[in-house]
Amino acid sequence: MTPTNEPKWRRYLRLVRHDPAADLDDELRDHLQSAIDALIARGMTAADARAEALRRFGNVSRVRREVQRLDQHHLARANRLSAVESVVYDLRHAARGLRRNPTFTLVAAISIALGVAANTTVFSVVNAVLLRPIPGAHASNLARVYVNHHSPFDWRDLRWFRDRATSLEELVGERYDAMSFRASGSDEVERVHASYVTRGFFHALGARTALGRTFDVDETQRADAVGVLGYAFWQRRFAGDSSVIGRRVLLSGYPVTIVGVAAPDFRSSVMMWTPDLIVPFAIAPQLTGRPLDDFGGSFYATARLRRGVSRDAAESELRGLMAQLAATDDRRYEGMTVRLDDTRGVNAELRGGATAVAAFMMAMVTMVLLIACANVANLLLGRAAARRTEIGVRMSIGAGRGRLVRQLLTEALLLSAIGSALGFAAAWALTRVIPAMLPAEAGLDSAFFVPDGRVLVFTGVLCVATTLAFGTMPAFSAAAPNVVSLLKGDELPTTRRRGALVVAQTALCVVLLSVASLFARSLASMRGVDPGFRADGVVDVDVDLSLTSQSLDRTHAFDGILRDASVLPGVRSAAWAAVVPLSGSNMETGVLPEGMLATSRRDYPSSYFNVVGPGYFETLRIPLRSGREFLRTDVAGAPRVAVLNESAARKLWPNGGALGKRFHWGGSDGPLVEVVGIVRDADYVSAGETPKPTIYMPYMQEQRGEMTLHLRTDTDLPSVRRAIRAVLDTWAPALPPPPVVRMADDMAIALLPVRAGAMLIGAFGMLALVLAATGIYGVAAYSVARRRREIGIRAALGATRARLIRMVLWESGRRVIAGAVIGSLLTVAMAAGLSRVLYGVHPVDPVMYVSVGLVSLGVALFAALGPARRAAAADPVAAMRRE
């Protein structure tokens, strides 16, 4: 740099605006000019002096660059520090503000906590059911394998793929079955959920045990009957006793040795929960008396990919293998596809329904949170109004608007963080309670739904989103630009905004309440619906003859029990059935009308079926439409017969005339069965379902080990229990006392999910109502306080008490009415989506909207009544003087 004579005015400019680069120039210029001056004073010419000064100084531009770099570095560091300092300052300031106003803080934090708790709890469940992958050491290499989008494998196909797929380290299958279970030395028989697993199952999943060992049994070997207990079942049934290892239990009457207990985090590869007992598929023939190849398409497959093989590569190999199968003569494989999927949550077959429910529930709790946000925004607006003088002062002494907004948002964030922390803690506690409310058979341990890292992240995001939702508007409106009016104590333009919040809150609240009441009514009509059979007055006795000695002639025993039970005192009729309708289990198979040509497996009509005995339709009061019931003469060896419900008859023979026709049972090579009767449709899988084609087969021709005896009787349960005990002692001496329950109770389980859902949504609706009422109260109270003077004048001018109360109530009322109308319209707009999940209720139901609207209005007026009465009671003179 060469020293020049700069214009003098620039120096004064520097005093106003800090300019580091120019400052440095000034500093260096002073140095050089001083040096030149000194040299000239010693007698040098100006040119020599300048040259000498520059020589002594060295490289000017390098020095300048170096110093600039140092200064910039320092400045950046200082800025960073001051940013941290100002955040810390804001937080301190916010904390002080919240402490100073504990009522406000408490109400706001609890509002947020309620909303966050509801959201976090629901998300924890969604996480466990839909998002969490199968745990275990190999989790990242696992993939579920489906046939035809989301169907399980046939055992033979699974083995075929397993032997050929080179991109897979392992391919394992799991099949769920309900079985009877009896611990040695115990009389108590219970039904457990067991899983058959194929070779290498535990190894493929990388599953560990809590106790003992796992097993790895090849299906080609004759295997020892061993089993691994699920952790929750072990806790529940054996109280966590470690001596259970090596003990023998009877599974479907067959002795199985317990070799291990699965680790607490072990989950079924199909479902999200833990089976009670896991046994090798290799022992299925011993347990069931049927060969392995008899097990149809019910193995849910999981693959462990070879290291370095991508899912796409593995999938394309499996597709190639499937193409080989399709090219064979076997028509089963025509059009069949194979697909790899991730291992998150439940398997794909259940995921569609679960996702819909999850989305619905999340929408509901989001609304609850929004109502809570509106509440807090309301409180903040009121607070901003109260603090307007403070804010005015701060702005007048130079606090920027942005700075104030940031500070108010910091306060909102702190509030939200406190509320979210409380909400998360509440959700933690709630999620530990959920498994206890579900049936123990679900096999869930108490930690199942407990929030993990993913849920924590969700809550964190929720906290920030909540802050923005309730904090933004109050922050900007509080830091209003007009300093003078703030200082004078003029009104903030918040009243209209707060009114809008009440409208929004009421609208959301009405949506929630409407949906809740629709669900409640849907549940009621489900319970009231005619299932097609009469369950009242029927007692069910579960008899599992596989628990007794193998040598027993089961058909003979079932016949005998039925004969003796029918003549017990009070029993009017009795019948056997393999499956109790609406109890949660069902059976399905393919059938082929005689003479119909099946070109591929997909052309087989499939039908639900049940195996029942003589007297079944009479006992359950299912009307016979034509033909006959089963008779004692429909025994093994006699011509095979079946009874169809009307839907099955229509499906198999669309042109009618089903009576007397024959069909192949189970497939084209199955035995021919003649239709001897047609009965009315009855619910089978779920209450109020569209009638399912159902075929009834006589148990005498279709052997079962476990059946339920339906007894239509006038006597009470204990007498039935005693009487049936004596009958069973005659026909099946070694049998433990069987479960005896009312059929109606059995069916209640089928309604459990709907009932739980209705309860939950009802709870959300109540929560919304309470939150909205708080908000309405807050706004009414604030508005009354603000209009104290006006009300005083009105009172002084002779307005009656009743008139004043009416005036205040109307102010809240008109907003609530507006909100209710908007909420109703929103619900109607959602109606299309709702009608799919509702039963017997039309979503556009005027009675419901009117009643929900009235409830909201009633609660709102009640909330506004306190402030209104206070307004009317105020002394007009005092009210006017106080201003």
Added chain:
Amino acid sequence: MGVAVADRDIELIQGTLNVLILRTLSWGPMNGYAIAQWVREATKGDIQLEEGALYPALHRMEHRGWIDAEWGLSENNRRARYYRLTALGRRMLRKRTESWERLVAAVGAVLTTERRPT
């Protein structure tokens, strides 16, 4: 840092420039030019600073809080930056001086010893 030593056999150890500046400022506030002059006179020309090297050192010490700077007017009415020692700077000077003296004494003892080590 460009500390040139003219014609002599003295090598300046890193950080020595800082001590020189701190010592100079201990007499009172000065601008960069005055510091350079003072060092030149005090060392009688034995240490000839490349004067530009002062400035990175000055700014660095200012960032560290050893010295303070403020704007003033130099003799010729130019805007000049005056540096002053802070309390921290005074402490640093004392510490550096002590360790410098210890170093000089130790090196001196070695260089002036008569006896050959056994």
